[in-house]
Amino acid sequence: RALLWEAGGGGRAAGGDIRLGSAPRLALEPLGGKREALEALGGKREALEALGGKREALEALGGKREALEALGGKREARACARLRAAVRVPTVSREGPGAADEVALLRFGRLLREEFPAVFESELVTHDLVANFSHLLTVRGADGGRTPYMLTAHLDVVPAPDYGWDVPPFSGEIHQGYIYGRGTIDDKHSLMAILEALELLLQRGFVPQRTFYIGIGHDEEIGGDKGARNIAKVLESRGVKLDFLLDEGMVILDGVVPGLQIPVAVVGVSEKGSLMLRLRVRTETGHSSMPAKESCIGILSAAITRLESNPLPQQFGSGPERALFEYLSPQFNFPMRVVTSNLWLFGPIFSWVLGQKPTTNALIRTTTAVTEFHAGVKPNVVAPLAEATVNYRIHPAQSVSEVLRLTEEIIADDRVELEVLSSMEPLPISPFDESATGYWTISKSITDTFPDIVSAPGLCIANTDTRHYQKLTSALYRFTPVWNKLEDIPRYHGVNERISLQNYKQTIHFYFNLMQNADQEEPLIKHFHTEDL
Numbered sequence: 001r002a003l004l005w006e007a008g009g010g011g012r013a014a015g016g017d018i019r020l021g022s023a024p025r026l027a028l029e030p031l032g033g034k035r036e037a038l039e040a041l042g043g044k045r046e047a048l049e050a051l052g053g054k055r056e057a058l059e060a061l062g063g064k065r066e067a068l069e070a071l072g073g074k075r076e077a078r079a080c081a082r083l084r085a086a087v088r089v090p091t092v093s094r095e096g097p098g099a100a101d102e103v104a105l106l107r108f109g110r111l112l113r114e115e116f117p118a119v120f121e122s123e124l125v126t127h128d129l130v131a132n133f134s135h136l137l138t139v140r141g142a143d144g145g146r147t148p149y150m151l152t153a154h155l156d157v158v159p160a161p162d163y164g165w166d167v168p169p170f171s172g173e174i175h176q177g178y179i180y181g182r183g184t185i186d187d188k189h190s191l192m193a194i195l196e197a198l199e200l201l202l203q204r205g206f207v208p209q210r211t212f213y214i215g216i217g218h219d220e221e222i223g224g225d226k227g228a229r230n231i232a233k234v235l236e237s238r239g240v241k242l243d244f245l246l247d248e249g250m251v252i253l254d255g256v257v258p259g260l261q262i263p264v265a266v267v268g269v270s271e272k273g274s275l276m277l278r279l280r281v282r283t284e285t286g287h288s289s290m291p292a293k294e295s296c297i298g299i300l301s302a303a304i305t306r307l308e309s310n311p312l313p314q315q316f317g318s319g320p321e322r323a324l325f326e327y328l329s330p331q332f333n334f335p336m337r338v339v340t341s342n343l344w345l346f347g348p349i350f351s352w353v354l355g356q357k358p359t360t361n362a363l364i365r366t367t368t369a370v371t372e373f374h375a376g377v378k379p380n381v382v383a384p385l386a387e388a389t390v391n392y393r394i395h396p397a398q399s400v401s402e403v404l405r406l407t408e409e410i411i412a413d414d415r416v417e418l419e420v421l422s423s424m425e426p427l428p429i430s431p432f433d434e435s436a437t438g439y440w441t442i443s444k445s446i447t448d449t450f451p452d453i454v455s456a457p458g459l460c461i462a463n464t465d466t467r468h469y470q471k472l473t474s475a476l477y478r479f480t481p482v483w484n485k486l487e488d489i490p491r492y493h494g495v496n497e498r499i500s501l502q503n504y505k506q507t508i509h510f511y512f513n514l515m516q517n518a519d520q521e522e523p524l525i526k527h528f529h530t531e532d533l
């Protein structure tokens with residue numbers, strides 16, 4: 001597996017035969033082009049010209065391992081440099097009209113075209129610019145009779161104030177083996193890794209059997225209404241149906257699930273709904289020397305306190321979280337194994353345990369997050385208006401209308417106006433049974449990349465662009481192979497977002513494996529492993 005990265009590889013044709021070139025040109029191609037090969041060889045043009053093929057070249061370099069390491073280091077460095085360059089373009093999405101940084105979005109599009117020439121110049125690939133800043137790539141497969149699949153990612157990021165970061169958030173600096181910066185785990189890592197994998201495969205002469213699409217949205221962090229929604233419309237207008245779609249979402253969890261002894265890759269087979277609610281209280285304004293008994297600030301604060309101290313009821317067992325724990329049951333330590341294999345009995349106590357930590361609590365109930373509060377105009381003026389935003393993430397067992405009703409009941413104060421800013425029902429559960437080819441293709445690609453972990457279907461607790469693609473397929477999955485320990489979870493939308501160099505390599509390997517596994521008629525058949533290269 002590591003040799004994929006380190007070797008630069010031998011060419012591999014679609015049929016799977018390894019072609020180690022016997023002519024200088026063929027030796028250069030697997031190394032990613034003449035310039036790269038010459039650089040890696042230390043500029044020894046004559047030496048290279050004198051060599052008749054890869055084997056001789058490697059021998060001349062003093063042994064296979066050293067040669068491979070030298071060449072691999074180069075490729076690795078370039079991929080990391082490309083991710084760092086992507087981070088340095090501040091493609092920040094902000095709420096409100098005209099809030100997109102169009103210069104950054106255009107710059108990012110140029111960066112993609114420059115950094116992935118094999119992708120953008122390939123005869124197999126068609127590039128559509130959608131809604132000015134989003135991208136749809138169609139990679140034409142040799143077998144037009146097979147149902148295509150799709151990989152999606154987004155190029156925008158949430159804002160990142162400098163405060164609290166160890167390095168500036170848009171610097172892409174490497175620090176202690178990690179690339180730091182906004183987007184390194186949400187979601188430029190997956191976008192860039194998908195293109196790295198495709199670039200590598202195309203350089204090796206790979207021709208996919210089935211067509212696949214790569215959709216890159218530019219406004220996922222504010223709902224995807226321009227990017228993903230229009231990418232989906234383009235595909236719908238072309239009559240496309242997908243076998244499955246894979247987007248960002250859940251991740252690898254290491255030490256996050258209490259009692260689970262090995263890391264688990266959770267593939268989101270459903271996604272929570274969302275409700276953004278504006279709470280508003282208006283009161284009479286005036287001189288602060290003669291205040292009324294209650295202020296709009298006090299009234300709204302009391303309402304918020306009631307919401308926070310009355311979490312919505314737990315729903316453990318009525319969503320896909322139950323399947324997750326049943327799948328994982330054999331991997332739990334002794335007491336937890338008994339608990340998770342007898343959820344009919346221990347369900348209530350287990351759900352209480354899950355409810356104690358924010359990460360696991362998010363699995364079992366509709367969560368309530370008060371994210372914004374604005375009030376007041378001047379220290380000596382009674383505030384006329386107080387406003388807050390509450391963001392609910394809705395468990396699949398509940399609906400938007402039920403959450404609204406419960407909110408009104410909990411607040412129980414007519415002076416607090418409620419305005420729905422946006423809402424989305426929870427998404428249906430995608431198939432993960434034995435015949436779910438998409439799910440098993442993803443699962444196999446996880447195992448191929450990470451042999452020592454388990455994968456399991458679960459609930460995606462955040463939202464993704466997948467909602468826009470529902471007309472194209474009912475097999476929507478949410479996963480990127482970011483390795484998270486408990487202390488890493490706050491990095492999402494938080495400070496010091498980062499990915500290790502090793503984990504970024506693995507992310508590329510994952511998509512490299514996936515693009516090949518997706519071609520297998522029977523996804524459980526072993527494909528060409530990267531260590532064979």
Ligand SMILES: CCCCCCCC/C=C\CCCCCCCC(=O)NCC(=O)O
Pocket residue numbers: 186220221248249250251253256257266324359360362363458461462463464484489492
């Ligand atoms: C047994 C399983 C325990 C589950 C613990 C959940 C831990 C979740 C860890 C990471 C979640 C990462 C989410 C990344 C996707 C982010 C997508 C996003 O930001 N979308 C926008 C939005 O939701 O607002």
Ligand SMILES: [Zn+2]
Pocket residue numbers: 154186187220248
């Ligand atoms: Zn994201």
Ligand SMILES: [Zn+2]
Pocket residue numbers: 158186221493
């Ligand atoms: Zn995000």
